[in-house]
Amino acid sequence: xxxxxxxxxxxxxxxxxxxxxxxxxxxxxxxxxxxxxxxxxxxxxxxxxxxxxxxxxxxxxxxxxxxxxxxxxxxxxxxxxxxxxxxxxxxxxxxxxxxxxxxxxxxxxxxxxxxxxxxxxxxxxxxxxxxxxxxxxxxxxxxxxxxxxxxxxxxxxxxxxxxxxxxxxxxxxxxxxxxxxxxxxxxxxxxxxxxxxxxxxxxxxxxxxxxxxxxxxxxxxxxxxxxxxxxxxxxxxxxxxxxxxxxxxxxxxxxxxxxxxxxxxxxxxxxxxxxxxxxxxxxxxxxxxxxxxxxxxxxxxxxxxx
Amino acid sequence: xxxxxxxxxxxxxxxxxxxxxxxxxxxxxxxxxxxxxxxxxxxxxxxxxxxxxxxxxxxxxxxxxxxxxxxxxxxxxxxxxxxxxxxxxxxxxxxxxxxxxxxxxxxxxxxxxxxxxxxxxxxxxxxxxxxxxxxxxxxxxxxxxxxxxxxxxxxxxxxxxxxxxxxxxxxxxxxxxxxxxxxxxxxxxxxxxxxxxxxxxxxxxxxxxxxxxxxxxxxxxxxxxxxxxxxxxxxxxxxxxxxxxxxxxxxxxxxxxxxxxxxxxxxxxxxxxxxxxxxxxxxxxxxxxxxxxxxxxxxxxxxxxx
Numbered sequence: 225x226x227x228x229x230x231x232x233x234x235x236x237x238x239x240x241x242x243x244x245x246x247x248x249x250x251x252x253x254x255x256x257x258x259x260x261x262x263x264x265x266x267x268x269x270x271x272x273x274x275x276x277x278x279x280x281x282x283x284x285x286x287x288x289x290x291x292x293x294x295x296x297x298x299x300x301x302x303x304x305x306x307x308x309x310x311x312x313x314x315x316x317x318x319x320x321x322x323x324x325x326x327x328x329x330x331x332x333x334x335x336x337x338x339x340x341x342x343x344x345x346x347x348x349x350x351x352x353x354x355x356x357x358x359x360x361x362x363x364x365x366x367x368x369x370x371x372x373x374x375x376x377x378x379x380x381x382x383x384x385x386x387x388x389x390x391x392x393x394x395x396x397x398x399x400x401x402x403x404x405x406x407x408x409x410x411x412x413x414x415x416x417x418x419x420x421x422x423x424x425x426x427x428x429x430x431x432x433x434x435x436x437x438x439x440x441x442x443x444x445x446x447x448x449x450x451x452x453x454x455x456x457x458x459x460x461x462x463x464x465x466x467x468x469x470x471x472x473x474x475x476x477x478x479x480x481x482x483x484x485x486x487x488x489x490x491x492x493x494x495x496x497x498x499x500x501x502x503x504x505x506x507x508x509x510x511x512x513x514x515x516x517x518x519x520x521x522x523x524x525x526x527x528x529x530x
Numbered sequence: 531x532x533x534x535x536x537x538x539x540x541x542x543x544x545x546x547x548x549x550x551x552x553x554x555x556x557x558x559x560x561x562x563x564x565x566x567x568x569x570x571x572x573x574x575x576x577x578x579x580x581x582x583x584x585x586x587x588x589x590x591x592x593x594x595x596x597x598x599x600x601x602x603x604x605x606x607x608x609x610x611x612x613x614x615x616x617x618x619x620x621x622x623x624x625x626x627x628x629x630x631x632x633x634x635x636x637x638x639x640x641x642x643x644x645x646x647x648x649x650x651x652x653x654x655x656x657x658x659x660x661x662x663x664x665x666x667x668x669x670x671x672x673x674x675x676x677x678x679x680x681x682x683x684x685x686x687x688x689x690x691x692x693x694x695x696x697x698x699x700x701x702x703x704x705x706x707x708x709x710x711x712x713x714x715x716x717x718x719x720x721x722x723x724x725x726x727x728x729x730x731x732x733x734x735x736x737x738x739x740x741x742x743x744x745x746x747x748x749x750x751x752x753x754x755x756x757x758x759x760x761x762x763x764x765x766x767x768x769x770x771x772x773x774x775x776x777x778x779x780x781x782x783x784x785x786x787x788x789x790x791x792x793x794x795x796x797x798x799x800x801x802x803x804x805x806x807x808x809x810x811x812x813x814x815x816x817x818x819x820x821x822x823x824x825x826x827x828x829x830x831x832x833x834x835x836x
Contacts (some may be wrong), residue, residue, distance in 0.1 A: 265632065312713075312714065316555060399788075407619075407753075408618065408739075409756065409757050410755050411755045411756060411757040412757055429738065432735065432738035432739070433738070433739075433750070435755060441828070442828075442829055443818045443829065443830075444739070444752035444753075444755070444830055445832075446750035446752070447750075449715075449716050449717045449750070450717060451715050451717040451718055452715065453715070460686075481584075483832040484832055484833075484834050488836060515833055521750055522747070522748075522751055523750045524749075524830050526751075526786075526789040526790055526793055526830070527786075527790075528793060528827060
């Protein structure tokens, strides 16, 4: 049994109202992998990097026990690089630089040791690479979670729809749910999207929490109100990683476990935004996570007895 | 013991993507009073209307057992009238007409029979009228809830700050909390606002639910995802009415009861938006409300056992 995550391992340069960074480690698979590593022991990444990535950066993943055999290093290549600047409200950002570099020809390798994959996270990437990864697994995983974004709906909608037919859970934000479904009401959007393939839909609403639709039920998860959101980069990936990491740990997939998985994902995302990049996700303790989960419990709990 | 609500009783003309109305009954006190009437028996309104309001419209309030002795009828006067058009997203709207009419000289009358007021809702109105109402009660009510909006922060901030010193609970939306506090983070905004007078702050986030701050705690209430939001007019007032109506019923004010009150307020608001104006709030059954509350319980419930 293992949890395989395919996605970018990359460099980010980030500017927020609180400061700016040089090139630091980023990428969807990095954030998701780190988050998942706190909940499940057998996390394996599939990605592609350049020679510039370096051992120190790779150590960030390895030191969390993450298997990087599936992270291809392209000789003489440069890693994917994104630079962005967040506005004052932290909810919108400008992309300053996108250098695809080795990602432009990403051909996902699935090592033999990854064929025990039971849980697969198809991180935000071109739908074609997501599909290739799925096809290169000899057995269909027990649970496939797909994360995507508006960009792929704009430029590769047909490919995206093909992958959607093969996944169990889709995670997107509210604007993307509206775009994909053509419906403004999120209830109607969920009805449309759940007919496209996924059995469950998670709508991420950032500071407003998340909604889970599936099994004819709805769950509304709160977001933890934070005094300071330092850097939102990677929060969605940390959420997805925490979500699938929890499900890999508890094994059985049902609505009750999915709800808890969303709370764990939200907790990991709430840590992620407290520092730049992956900094906060590198050194959490079990006590940190337990305490944060309790904050979510207190935050949402009410008891009406009549 | 009674619950007194001061606010507008008025006419609205509403246009949404689903249709449009002629002049129909509206006003903050109307929506709040109707909502409260499902939870508490002794609801009393203070407002001002013109002769044009008419017995049929007054019957909408009276038939719910609402005391209208404090609703002054100005001979020859015309009732406050607002016309607005909602955009496709239902979250933004244009005001087409605002005719203050009798509201321009509103001098709130507190009948002797209202002096048993234990719970007071100062509905969205000029802070001066809110203050006058409070001053005309011989005994300070057990609980004073104030609803206001950005307009009063723009044109009457000093008066608003004076009333804030005398209230227990403030209800505003997220943009207003940011405006009033000068802080973007809602956690920091709450810290600032809770130093301005209120012991509790409720931040209404519409389709994203509500946050309650106070007693060093935070509660995040979900909003019920709805397939169709027909007309958002009055939802905030129905929320405030349901909120204070529940607290009048259960009598004691503590964080646990405040949380439940928010769920009841949210439930009443969720009914409100399902039809134009007050239509849905005129004929709810106890079973309707019980079922809706159960939907909120299911929506938010999760159990993490470790």
